[in-house]
Amino acid sequence: MWYDEKKLTGNTQLLSGLPKYIDDSDAFIVVLSQNSCKSSWVQDEYGYARNLMDKSKLSAIIPIVIDDCELPGFYNNYKWLDCKEGLTPSSFFDILTALYGSSENMREERDVYVSYSWREKERNMVNAVFKQLKRKQYRLIGDACNQSKYDDNERIRRIMNTCGAFAGILPYRAEDTCTTSIYILDEIRQALNCGLPGILIADSRVKDLDDFTYPILRIENPENIKDDVLLSHINKITAKRPKTPHVFFATNLDRERRMINEFIRNLAGVVTATRCILGEDINNGGLQLQIIDRIRNAYVMIADITGNAKCIKCKKIGKSEKDKDFRFNTCIEAGIARGAGTDLYVIAKEPRKSPPFMFRDMEVRHYSDDTTLLAIVHKILRDYRRSVL
Numbered sequence: 001m002w003y004d005e006k007k008l009t010g011n012t013q014l015l016s017g018l019p020k021y022i023d024d025s026d027a028f029i030v031v032l033s034q035n036s037c038k039s040s041w042v043q044d045e046y047g048y049a050r051n052l053m054d055k056s057k058l059s060a061i062i063p064i065v066i067d068d069c070e071l072p073g074f075y076n077n078y079k080w081l082d083c084k085e086g087l088t089p090s091s092f093f094d095i096l097t098a099l100y101g102s103s104e105n106m107r108e109e110r111d112v113y114v115s116y117s118w119r120e121k122e123r124n125m126v127n128a129v130f131k132q133l134k135r136k137q138y139r140l141i142g143d144a145c146n147q148s149k150y151d152d153n154e155r156i157r158r159i160m161n162t163c164g165a166f167a168g169i170l171p172y173r174a175e176d177t178c179t180t181s182i183y184i185l186d187e188i189r190q191a192l193n194c195g196l197p198g199i200l201i202a203d204s205r206v207k208d209l210d211d212f213t214y215p216i217l218r219i220e221n222p223e224n225i226k227d228d229v230l231l232s233h234i235n236k237i238t239a240k241r242p243k244t245p246h247v248f249f250a251t252n253l254d255r256e257r258r259m260i261n262e263f264i265r266n267l268a269g270v271v272t273a274t275r276c277i278l279g280e281d282i283n284n285g286g287l288q289l290q291i292i293d294r295i296r297n298a299y300v301m302i303a304d305i306t307g308n309a310k311c312i313k314c315k316k317i318g319k320s321e322k323d324k325d326f327r328f329n330t331c332i333e334a335g336i337a338r339g340a341g342t343d344l345y346v347i348a349k350e351p352r353k354s355p356p357f358m359f360r361d362m363e364v365r366h367y368s369d370d371t372t373l374l375a376i377v378h379k380i381l382r383d384y385r386r387s388v389l
Contacts, residue, residue, distance in 0.1 A: 019048055027060040027099055028052075032080065034069040046074070062098045089370040093263045096378060100270035110239060112138040113163040113196065114389060115187040122171040125222040129169050129201055130389065132231045138165075138239075140389035141273070156190055158343070159386050162245030162274065162299055165237050166191035166198030168214070171222070172205040180206045188212055197238045201230070246275040247381070248298040248342075250333040252306065253280050260370045264377050271381040273388045274299055279333075295333060296340040300384050302377060303334035305356070305364075306349040325353050334359065345380045347373070 022028065028049040036042045052058035063080040065071070071080070081098065083091045112133060116126045133140055141163055143156060160166070168188045170180045178185065180202070191198055192213065202209060204218040217233040219225055247268040251261060261278060268276035277298075282290045295301060305326045326348070335358055337344040346355065347365045355364050365380075367373040 022048055022052065023057070025058065027062060028058055029062045029064060029095070032063055032065045032069055032071060032075070033067045037069050037072055043072070050074075060098060062095065064095065087371055089260055089263055089374055092371050092374050093267065096267060096374070097270055110138050111141045111163040111245070112165045112167055112237070112239065113160050113187075113191065114140045114142050114167045114169065115184045115191070116142070116169040117171045117181055117184070119171070122222075125171065125201065125203070125219060125225060126169055128225040128227070128230060129167065129234075132227065132234050133167060135231065136234060136237075138237075142387045142389050153186075153190065155383060156187060157194060158299065158384065160191055160194045160196060162386065163196065165239040166194075166196040166214075167234075167237070168198065168200045168202075170200060170202035170206050170209070172203035178208060188214070199233060199236055201233065245272075245299045246277045246294070246297075247272060247384075248277050248295050248301040248333075248337075249304075250279065250295075250301065250330045251304040252327060252330075253278065260373065263374060267374065267377060268381060271378065272299065272384045273386045291333065292336055295336045295342060298337070298342050300343040300345070300381070301334070301337045302345045302347060302380060303330050303337070304347050304349075304373075305330045305334065305359075306347075326356055331356050331358070343384075347376055349373075 022045065028046075030036075030042065030046055030049075046061070049058055049061055053061055061078065063071075063075050063078050064083050065080050066083050068084070081091060081094045085091070114130070114133070116129075117123075130140060141159065143159060166188075168184055168191070170184055173180055188200070198214050200209065200212065200214045200216045202216055202218055203222055204220050206218075209216055215233070215236050217230070249261070249264055249268065251257065251264075253261070265276040265278065268274065277294055279291060282294065284290065307326045334344060334346060338358065344362075345365065346359050346362055347367060348355070350366045350368050352364075352366050354360070355362075365376050367376050
């Protein structure tokens with residue numbers, strides 16, 4: 001997130017500095033009010049962003065209305081988001097989904113992790129492989145191209161472990177000593193370490209691929225690739241049993257929490273391209289064992305251990321205040337995640353209290369209201385983004 005008042009330094013020239021930062025952005029949020037609608041700066045920034053949209057260099061322009069203002073005519077083509085009542089859980093969720101897209105990616109699929117070049121001049125071979133992989137009805141998964149850094153092997157490993165196979169597309173680069181992308185070579189090694197079956201498609205000029213055990217198709221002319229040859233090679237993928245990656249959210253399932261829980265369920269879908277499972281989704285026999293299995297195999301688990309200080313039932317049976325500070329069942333589920341080695345994040349509503357003993361070596365993220373809860377969940381899930389290609 002870039003905001004000029006906080007990010008611009010004292011020596012920045014506005015006319016040249018602002019366009020540069022808009023160029024580097026994935027999306028453009030404009031806050032509309034009685035004052036901003038009259039601002040020539042806001043109009044100029046919007047005009048520059050609109051030009052980038054027309055050139056497909058910006059993914060979205062998102063207008064947010066914060067008071068009763070008369071919208072300029074050029075916003076008639078956009079659905080604006082209503083924040084006149086402030087930043088509520090509903091309005092904040094609408095902003096996030098406008099940034100990420102719909103939650104339709106939550107369905108279970110045959111996911112193949114694809115390692116490929118992001119350079120435009122190398123897209124022909126990439127597009128040809130994508131076309132044939134999709135023809136075989138695979139869903140293509142990759143690292144998010146807007147991650148702040150690549151050298152996080154743990155993040156790449158997590159994403160690969162949600163997939164059932166791997167495909168590496170290696171371009172030729174005369175300027176590199178290894179004649180191809182070092183990042184793609186690194187991802188091939190990681191895929192092998194994860195035990196993923198897979199294939200490689202490489203420009204024939206790429207050298208030193210003999211150490212890899214994946215079958216290799218060498219392309220003589222990347223600008224003219226025969227579909228039948230490519231499809232025959234893709235048929236060599238022996239994908240493991242399709243994985244069903246999911247986020248497990250352990251929380252209070254009482255009726256009054258349904259709306260915020262549904263927001264979080266959908267937020268997990270749009271950010272991670274996976275399903276989000278809550279305890280209420282498991283309603284067949286062997287409930288306890290099914291919950292344990294879902295926690296053990298989760299992509300990541302978030303546990304809201306907030307208790308219910310107004311629990312009349314607890315008071316009736318003589319439970320202590322400490323038991324009411326934190327939800328007993330959620331703490332058990334979080335303990336299962338710790339024992340299984342599942343990535344676990346613990347959150348709780350303020351006021352801050354010392355957490356149960358098993359979580360005192362962990363950071364407990366506290367929230368004051370449901371909007372802050374959504375923001376914390378979003379921040380956690382950002383590191384688990386998967387791009388559907």
